[in-house]
Amino acid sequence: MSAHGPIEYGDASVAVRAVFDDIKLTRKVDDVNNFWKYLAHDPQMLKRTWESVKEIMRPGALDALTKEMIYLAVSVTNGCGYCIASHGAAARKAGMTEQMFGELMAVVGMANETNRLANGYRVPIDAAFDR
Amino acid sequence: MSAHGPIEYGDASVAVRAVFDDIKLTRKVDDVNNFWKYLAHDPQMLKRTWESVKEIMRPGALDALTKEMIYLAVSVTNGCGYCIASHGAAARKAGMTEQMFGELMAVVGMANETNRLANGYRVPIDAAFDR
Amino acid sequence: MSAHGPIEYGDASVAVRAVFDDIKLTRKVDDVNNFWKYLAHDPQMLKRTWESVKEIMRPGALDALTKEMIYLAVSVTNGCGYCIASHGAAARKAGMTEQMFGELMAVVGMANETNRLANGYRVPIDAAFDR
């Protein structure tokens, strides 16, 4: 009762359909992911989020694969189950091999470990790194 | 009294010096960062951490720059001040331009935002992503 | 063997029943949530936690709805699935409309993003905000 279900294309408003259409066109997919179907409960948020994601994930100084791997690294660090599944799939689609995934995970794991070592040993920032 | 200071090379044990020497040789630097000087209070941890970092950060399926950027993305997500400073410097040394840094930050910011949108809307994993 | 199940009223000790009764009376509900049935394995923790929650969530300078929305915002940030479900329901019961939920999620998402931008750009605190 109190929770949301996905909004499918057939039930969506004109504004929501316009965003769904742009996602499908941009990503060359037949349907949008659950993430977008749930955000569709708030059409303004759907539009703003999609436009930001579209702008940010476009290849630039970093290519699409590197961007997806960074997205995945953050999602793994935060423990977001949905995001690990969806951006894992997106990274693989963009070319991430299993060996690359293994190396990404090794870096993510080590960074999460050494972040805490730096905290716990209260390591001051080296003058060379500081402003 | 209750806290640690850095252990400098001149005051270090033979075991610690051996690690410091390997870090300096591997990274082609004149001195090691504070991080290692603080871990040196526990020579076994110093050795194990360095050997893991050395193995993990070696170029493989991912190049050194990509690995440093993933390290930085995790450190920014966790808010580790020391690690942001040191791995920001390392990523720049490995070739990260300011434009690349800007794009990395945009992805990190957006991932941290959409991780919470997925949480809050309780979005179920799409069948296509699931096992 | 190693895990806990819920402790139902009929199986509860006198001390646990007293807390359950007070929760039901205060919240005008017929049964307590799973959260309390699991904490009941430690009657002292159950009592202390309930008394703190009761005192903290009582309307004061902030009304009940605002308090529930803050609770939900924290739970979404931490990715606590149980707490998102239970405090989402509680906030809706206290009057949160879907539009309010959408705006809450927008703020939570943006705060999680800009928290990382501030970290990554190492922004120093403005003199005006500092002591």
Next chain:
Amino acid sequence: MSAHGPIEYGDASVAVRAVFDDIKLTRKVDDVNNFWKYLAHDPQMLKRTWESVKEIMRPGALDALTKEMIYLAVSVTNGCGYCIASHGAAARKAGMTEQMFGELMAVVGMANETNRLANGYRVPIDAAFDR
């Protein structure tokens, strides 16, 4: 070398000045905070972030004060020092009294505690909260 300083109005590009002007006009302030002066290194991110913040923080179903308090609650949970300082100031400017701040902190503290109790006791979601 490797780090950024703030970009002041006098040194800013036309595109950056346009955003700074809009921030000053919208917020009725003489100068923008350090946060914006640092983001100005990436004019596209500056513009996108400001436009999102402006849209999200505008009073709607939730008033400005409630939105600032939610922002602060997230920042405290994440331990972002800059954001706690700046959004604490913003919330006070929007009308948060010290008593309201105290109650906000009590809820934030309790939510962070009970989020972990729910995790550790592995409490399953009540059927009533679930879809």
Next chain:
Amino acid sequence: MSAHGPIEYGDASVAVRAVFDDIKLTRKVDDVNNFWKYLAHDPQMLKRTWESVKEIMRPGALDALTKEMIYLAVSVTNGCGYCIASHGAAARKAGMTEQMFGELMAVVGMANETNRLANGYRVPIDAAFDR
């Protein structure tokens, strides 16, 4: 203006002094830490927090040292600078040697690493661990 300073004993209300006195008596110290002097801005929160901490940190099935080390492990994981400093000192006062600290940090680091490996590899819970 917008921030708090510490409330010293000489400036404290009767209610605050009563808590300060109990802290000093219980911990056999001449003055309370900054943490309590800041919470004193909200006497009700000061009293509730102190009474909970006092009850929780009292030796029981776990001794005082083990409890302080768990407190420190959480604070390091969360990156709370104040708490790392204060609970590091408290753990040392309760008997934590430098060797124990080193081993604690090794476990905290490894747990933060393997938590992410379990997330990223999406490891399902073994039937043996599940209810």
Next chain:
Amino acid sequence: MSAHGPIEYGDASVAVRAVFDDIKLTRKVDDVNNFWKYLAHDPQMLKRTWESVKEIMRPGALDALTKEMIYLAVSVTNGCGYCIASHGAAARKAGMTEQMFGELMAVVGMANETNRLANGYRVPIDAAFDR
């Protein structure tokens, strides 16, 4: 396609079997947990992680039970469902009683609460704790 399943002993390479054998021998168990069966997709990570875990969890200045409880406290704080289940079981196997678990959870909950109180009140580190 894009996701991993567990690698069972019968399907494992010689290098993976060698690690599995050492885990079974060290822990005196008939089979390894899912965690190791998933890491087995990256034999180098499997070996490195196991060797670090084996070295770190060996009784030293801290006994095996204390180490497992610290591991569990971190996992609860991070909300890692798999790790809470597996290290909860491991801690119980090492001797953690339900009363000890209750006290551990009380400390973890309180630390997560007071970490945020220290953040939000922006409490400066006492001179006595500082270097």
